[in-house]
Amino acid sequence: MMKAITIKDIAKKCGVGISTVSRAINNHPDISEETKNMVMEVIKESNFIPNKSARNLKLVDTKTIAVLIKGIDNPFFQNMIRVFEEEIQNKKYTFILHRVDTNQDEVEVALELIKEKRLKGIVFLGGSFSHQQEKLQEITVPFVLSTIAITDNVDKNLYSSVSVNDINESKKIVDLLLEYGHTKIAVLAADSSDMSISQLRIQGYRKSLTDKEISINENLFRYTCDNSNAFTMENGYKLMKNLLDSNEEYTAIYALSDSMAVGACKAILETGKKIPQDYSIVGFDGIDISYYYNPSITTIRQPVEQMAKETTKILFDLIENETTNQHRVFEGELIVRQSISKIR
């Protein structure tokens, strides 16, 4: 492979100094239009592309922000990503979307990225967040946890966050099922031991029933074994199959995500049963498919666009105005749709 072309080569070709080329590229003020155009012309001809590693190494002040996303295939994040990109580009910052693997430590990844890209700020998106406070303190730039369940007892002054109150919202939708007369409500959940959003939503479920003094049947819980794809349609389908094969009695199903709800619907419909006549079913998140599915699915909609906007707002406040860390909790919206009916 032929050696790559550098800024030096361009300088030689132009018969100018190396710094003049650099100035042309970064349209620095201290350069005449004339030489600048000349240099740029040569650059174009030569198909020269500056090496970003070299640049990042040298630079102190790069205006770039990274969004670290755990579970990039989760449709819940799709609309958020779009907003992040818009907002960050509006602020003339460079936007980096970085996928982090399920079994990867997001803080570790963040630390690397900060050094490599000289990040100005970070958004952590998705996943549960159980890290040593000590580790968190190593992050030297502002960061916001967006739609993340923080289960550890870390000092709230060390990070910012944007989320819904999963317990309360969960309670809302279970309350609705109770209003509709359902008392035997099965739950399709993620890993039982998982310190995650799944746990919080289950807590909401328990609270709802307990408040109404309805006894909880632990046999109505279906937990996921392989936790990596817990919130998928496929998993919802499997868990529902399992439930259908049991002899438990229930009139409603609470899937802890809309995707799971869709899978569950499929499993039910396959048996010839009807929704909501035979079973009522609800989801959580309010992703697009909950509206488009047939029947449309009753759910708690998280205001993802607003949440994404608020996330960036807090982040830029932190970066530009050096404000203190903030924690913003959004209200979910209970959307009643076709997938539920009252018990007669």
Added chain:
Amino acid sequence: MMKAITIKDIAKKCGVGISTVSRAINNHPDISEETKNMVMEVIKESNFIPNKSARNLKLVDTKTIAVLIKGIDNPFFQNMIRVFEEEIQNKKYTFILHRVDTNQDEVEVALELIKEKRLKGIVFLGGSFSHQQEKLQEITVPFVLSTIAITDNVDKNLYSSVSVNDINESKKIVDLLLEYGHTKIAVLAADSSDMSISQLRIQGYRKSLTDKEISINENLFRYTCDNSNAFTMENGYKLMKNLLDSNEEYTAIYALSDSMAVGACKAILETGKKIPQDYSIVGFDGIDISYYYNPSITTIRQPVEQMAKETTKILFDLIENETTNQHRVFEGELIVRQSISKIR
């Protein structure tokens, strides 16, 4: 912000040379277990993280491969991404997923990334691909176009590709509708002028009807204005609404993607009409939701997992064995499901 810790600081702390530290990090053979452990210990204590920019700048031989994906929110790519990651990590290469914006030039991005990360190979995923041959030749590392419509007349020896024959597969599914007795088939498409997959699938449609000497009603085509989200549920919904509001006659709808088909179903169901009794509908791609939707949607399934595997296989052949460029065309699988019925 306190100055970041470097390899130099570690060396000082350990009382060893700077290169010894480097050797410890990259577990180079030329270092004693003893000193290595000592150094690593200090590194851990100090929370030192090597700067990747510096490393990439220096390195000549980085075993890393990037997947450049256009339209990361397209569910069609979800399963492919998983396979790419697995296959690339199996080969002990580093996997980079890089999202490229709709209005970004993927080749430009690739060129930058090659320099920055010293890439060994590239996978281009999604989008249409209309680039100057000259530009393509600037890419100095092997690359494979995966599920991309190549519309330009570039020399096939310059790139590798993995895809289905969109024209033929499209014809297959339209043929099926014809077999079922449908002749008035509406089409929900992307941009009319777009040199993309949408065009190819439309060609298949035309061919199918023309072969059977059925006249084509141009009024049954619905094209997308905003091309950025052409293949989404939302767009399918809009286009179908528009179609329903027209006075055209049709008994079947061909949505050029499964997501669009879902949106179209919703629009139809909202009017109180039934699928497939009132309208038959088919999609394309074979993504998960086509199975889970109610009714399940007849579609052409692209063997995405195999295609992703073949993509990496070709890429590694190119990298490791320096084989010549290959072009692999997969067969789609026609899956007949609930969304269609025969005209009586």
Added chain:
DNA sequence: TTGTATGCGTTATCAG
């Protein structure tokens, strides 16, 4: 306005 020289944090080459 322009060019020269230095250093960003690493790895690799070469002596020791």
Added chain:
DNA sequence: CTGATAACGCATACAA
């Protein structure tokens, strides 16, 4: 086995 030292490609303070 270990330690200086020279690159890697670029941006910038400083000199011209």
